[in-house]
Amino acid sequence: MNVIEVKGVTKDYPLGKTTVHALRGVDLTVEEGAFMSIIGPSGSGKTTLLNIIGCIDTPTSGSVKVHGDEITELEDKKITDLRLHKIGFIFQTFNLIPVLNVRENVEFPLLLMKKHSKGEITARAEKLITEVGLMEYIEHKPAELSGGQRQRVAIARALVSNPDIVLADEPTANLDSETSESILELMRELNEKEKTTFIFSTHDPEVLKYAKNIVKIRDGHILGQG
């Protein structure tokens, strides 16, 4: 079953007096449980594609369906709800909330949902923090953690709401190779365990060995999907 269907998507950005064509008619389908890597050089359109799939950006034209919902037709409130319930994000620069500790950062999406009890939230967050191996840092603030630890917190936060899709934009770009490997291992492990669809972008060919599916992108065109 396809969780994502992208058809003929284009994205143009104005840049001064010129227009940047970031995506030029992209078609992409992602099956449930995929562990997909989008690879391409810098400026190829990876992040733009992920942002559109993640419903934080809208295409200039084309159709994007997430779980059958045409997101280009949804209003902001519904798209925000869709992101909260169906999509998890892992950012290149971790993007943790600095005033919250590890537990609170992980609990954050569940608190936004306003449908779980305090006990459920704590249990779910602690389960994921244990899975990413950070229980001993649970009360630490992001500033007190290393880059790898922060990214683990970001992974736990992305997965805590039990989303259908986790989007990771160059999740290892700011990490050393050893930490990168452990993060990818963790993502792969969680993909298999939680059956969550993972889509991550990278420009590092080393990362590809972890991917089950690879999409190559260059100059806003999908070169191949396999």
Added chain:
Amino acid sequence: MGLILNLSLRNLLRQKRRNLLLGIGIAFGMMILVVANSFSHGIVDVLIKDVVSYAYGHMSIDGIQSGSQMTTMIRDKQRIMDAINSTIPKEELIGAEEKIGALARAIGNGEADNVFVVGASVRNEKDKKDFFEGFFTLVDGSFEDYFRKDIEYPVIISSAVAKSLNVKVHDVIKVRFPMVTGQVQTAQFTVIAVANGNNSFMNIVVFLDGERAKSLLGYKPWESASMQITLKNPQRTAKAYADTLHRKLQPELLSIVGKVSGADCQILAFKNEDAAKEELNRHIKVIAGDPKKAFAKEGVMVSAQLARKLNLRVGSEFTYEYRTKFRGLYQEKFRVDAIYSSDTKLGSNIILMNGERIYETYSKFLPVDTKSGYIGGDDALYPVLATEWKLLERSRDGVALQKALKEERKIKTSQPKLNVNTMYEAASQLMQFESVLNSITLVAVLLLFFIILIGVVNTLRMTIKERTREIGTVRAIGMQKKDVRNMFITETVLLAAISCAAGIILGILVMQILGLITFSSSSDLSMILKDRHIYFKMDPVGILMNFLLIIFISGVTAYFPARRAARLSAVEALRHYE
């Protein structure tokens, strides 16, 4: 809401220095507001509750007697007391007292100064407690000596008077003051106690027993200067009671029922006004004598029937005799200026005279029998005839009262006047002082807060700029726009609320400290001091309203930058780099 509150609170603490500086600014503004507000309330409280209510009572009925100078005089205090008692229910009335006082020149030991001699009656244990304990702090002497009969005029003076006259307990003060009769009286007062009052008004006052003060100033026992009424709920009831009393004190026609050579007669007086005289001239006919003289200030006219009966002619003298309320039988000689005939309700035994001829006699020798009932208010002659006193219109405020009194002074008449007022009118300028003081405070504080709020907006803009990526992150994760907006508003409101609360506490501390300072009773500030300290009176409702106003302004000020933050595109915000 819990999440937003938690995040807002933590974000506040995150930018400690910036928020601390802004918070100090808001707290300082709030502190000034609290102190200034309490100060103005304190001043008004001291002035109104102590000085004004002491000087005017909550309500006052003043008798005004015109002569060579205006003096205060109520000729029949019992009549006024009856009106008071029938108007104000006992449960609403704290007391109705005679107010007797005069400005006097006092000479002590080689020093002289102006003092205000006030009669204060202390009749029982309750009075003793209220007066001695409630008003004074004894410095020297004994209050018990106030009642000694072997001392002619025992007085209590303040330290300020003692100092200015260079006297101490048992010393004698010579005083000179005008009596109600216009004569200048001198007396020797013996200082039996030096005691300081709880407000500056007491600093120039010399207290003397009420009855002795009355007699010294020339008042008879049944007379008084004015009646001072103290109410339980003055703010609520004073004006209404004053209006009712005003209605009850409408004067009757001036009428004296008496005898001339054993024949029953009645004196009625006409107003010494041209219009009144013209009107009267239309209803009566002068059949003998000079009409000009008859209507003049001293004019006396006898009805034709009475003239015939008593064999009176123009130029004849007759003795009018009547029973008075307080002085027994009274006789006065009059000369006939004219004889008149009338077809009106005026009886056959009427002696008509100009009010100016009879006002003084009437006031001093109040008649027992007045019986003027057969000329009613709807009678054409009624507006022409003089009344026993002139009741001044109720004044809106102090300015109107002063203006009315000034106008009255211009009219040369010996007709007594009666004025009913409350402290709210008599001291209205003082009352306005509070609102002026509050307005100035508010304007100053609003200006201060305007400046601070510019700080709030700038701080918020900087905060939003610094946290743009964070906004992008929370929006990407799934925080709704309104929650982002509320988060920033909450931050500002929390900062304002915490700062305001700190400002209130700081204000209370400042007031406590300032309240500890003792000022000299001769200080320029003495009018606004209470027990020689600055008196602050907190107005919790006012402070709460200001608190809420500031919170509201902070919220409104934060709304627009916060809305802009919430409307940021998530993807743009995530791309933002400082």
